[in-house]
Amino acid sequence: MTPTLLASSPAIALAVVAAGCFAVAATLQHDAVDGVSTDGRRLGVSAFRTLVGRPGWLLGLAAAGAGSGLHAVALVLSPLSVVQPIGVLAVPIAVLLTARRTRERPGRGVLLGVALSVAGVAAFVSIAANSTSSTRVPDFATLIAGGISLALVLVLVLVATFTRGWRRCVAYVTAGAVAFGLVSALVRALSLQITTGLVAWTDPRLLGTAAGIGLALLVGGWLIQQGFASGPPEVVIACLTVVDPIVAVLLGIVLLGEGPATSGTAAVVLLACAAAAAAGVVSLARYHPDARRARAQARAAAAASSDTTRSSDTARSHDPAAPRPAPRP
Numbered sequence: 001m002t003p004t005l006l007a008s009s010p011a012i013a014l015a016v017v018a019a020g021c022f023a024v025a026a027t028l029q030h031d032a033v034d035g036v037s038t039d040g041r042r043l044g045v046s047a048f049r050t051l052v053g054r055p056g057w058l059l060g061l062a063a064a065g066a067g068s069g070l071h072a073v074a075l076v077l078s079p080l081s082v083v084q085p086i087g088v089l090a091v092p093i094a095v096l097l098t099a100r101r102t103r104e105r106p107g108r109g110v111l112l113g114v115a116l117s118v119a120g121v122a123a124f125v126s127i128a129a130n131s132t133s134s135t136r137v138p139d140f141a142t143l144i145a146g147g148i149s150l151a152l153v154l155v156l157v158l159v160a161t162f163t164r165g166w167r168r169c170v171a172y173v174t175a176g177a178v179a180f181g182l183v184s185a186l187v188r189a190l191s192l193q194i195t196t197g198l199v200a201w202t203d204p205r206l207l208g209t210a211a212g213i214g215l216a217l218l219v220g221g222w223l224i225q226q227g228f229a230s231g232p233p234e235v236v237i238a239c240l241t242v243v244d245p246i247v248a249v250l251l252g253i254v255l256l257g258e259g260p261a262t263s264g265t266a267a268v269v270l271l272a273c274a275a276a277a278a279a280g281v282v283s284l285a286r287y288h289p290d291a292r293r294a295r296a297q298a299r300a301a302a303a304a305s306s307d308t309t310r311s312s313d314t315a316r317s318h319d320p321a322a323p324r325p326a327p328r329p
Contacts, residue, residue, distance in 0.1 A: 011077035014070045015086035021067030022241075023093035026233035027101070028060030033228035043229040051225075085122035088241045091284075092118065094234045109287025110234075116280025117238050121245060124273035127266055128249040141255045142189050142209050146216075148255075149182040149247070153219065160226070166285040169231025172223050173239035179220030180240070181247025186213045188252060235285045242277040 032054045036047045043051070051057050074083045092114050095106055106114075156175035160168045190209045227236045249270075 011074040011083055012086060014074040014077070015083045016089060018067040018070035018074065019087050019089040020093055021063045021070065022087070022090040023097055023233075023237060025060040025063035025067060026090070026094055026228075026237040027097050028056050028063065029225070030228040030233035030236065032057035032060065033225055043225050048225070085125050087245075088118045088121045090241055091234065091238045094237045098232065098234055107287055109283050113238070113280045113282070113284025113287065114234075116276050116283065117242050118280075120273045120275075120277025120280060121242050124249070124270055124277065125245055127270055127273065128253075142186060142212065145182060145185055145189075145251050145255045146212050149178055149216070149251075152178050153223070157223070160230075166231055166235065169227050169235050170239060170281065170285050172230060173227035173236050174243050176220040176223030176227060177240050177243030178247050179216045179223065180244045181251065183213055183216045183220065184244065184248035185251035185255075186216065188248075231285065235281070238281045238284050242281050246274050246277065 032051060033043060036043070036050045036054070071083070071087060074086075095110060095114055099106055153175045156171045156178065160171035160175070163171060186209050190206065190213070194206070224236065224240070227239070
């Protein structure tokens with residue numbers, strides 16, 4: 001083991017445990033949400049009130065909190081480029097947990113999706129960590145970041161409203177992950193505002209950034225629960241671990257002044273890694289057993305409806321009392 005890895009081994013161990021906590025949290029909360037959602041696709045306010053009293057959901061919330069705390073400690077002990085990619089291990093862990101629970105082996109499409117997600121995010125975070133730099137946050141940058149993120153969230157929620165199945169799940173969770181990515185960017189901006197000493201504690205910009213963090217956390221958490229109501233936990237955790245860091249890094253590069261050290265080649269590679277990770281999420285969502293069963297049920301229902309219509313037409317044609325179409329003049 002190299003000296004760098006040896007020095008980072010406590011952080012690596014904490015990050016692995018944190019990834020396991022996130023996977024367990026996703027599985028527990030998905031099962032709890034799936035049991036209280038009124039239509040199996042959307043979580044209403046009354047259903048959410050029931051949900052917060054479910055032990056499984058609360059245990060999942062505790063697991064998510066523990067994972068967040070362990071991940072934060074790992075980031076204190078070791079660089080972002082070492083710790084952040086480990087969080088993507090939550091995706092294969094969630095796949096294994098679901099396979100064990102359902103006793104159904106994941107197919108090739110699911111495994112391909114997991115591999116693309118893990119490799120894409122790991123490469124993206126590693127390259128970004130070595131090609132960005134910390135600078136003073138430009139004026140109005142956090143306001144612009146919030147506005148762009150809000151627009152993306154609204155568009156994705158609109159897409160989720162008019163879609164079904166795995167597309168709805170991906171749209172909801174991607175919207176929530178955009179909100180969480182904004183939280184990461186705003187936390188970074190807030191820390192820079194405080195450490196540089198250029199912004200006082202009572203400055204409206206600092207207070208506005210803190211308020212934005214709280215609001216984004218609430219919105220993101222609500223959207224993630226909607227994702228649990230409309231899709232499997234592996235898809236939810238994959239969207240989160242893919243979209244959250246990508247949004248945070250892109251906001252940092254484009255709006256928070258961390259982009260001058262990013263070369264054109266690095267930018268192209270970053271986009272390619274992001275595209276590969278997104279393709280992995282789509283593959284995982286599309287070929288998940290739940291999605292395949294839903295498509296099979298939809299085809300069976302359509303075939304049954306067609307057979308019923310044909311039977312009705314045939315019976316009408318043999319019924320002497322059935323009304324006949326009027327002859328053409």
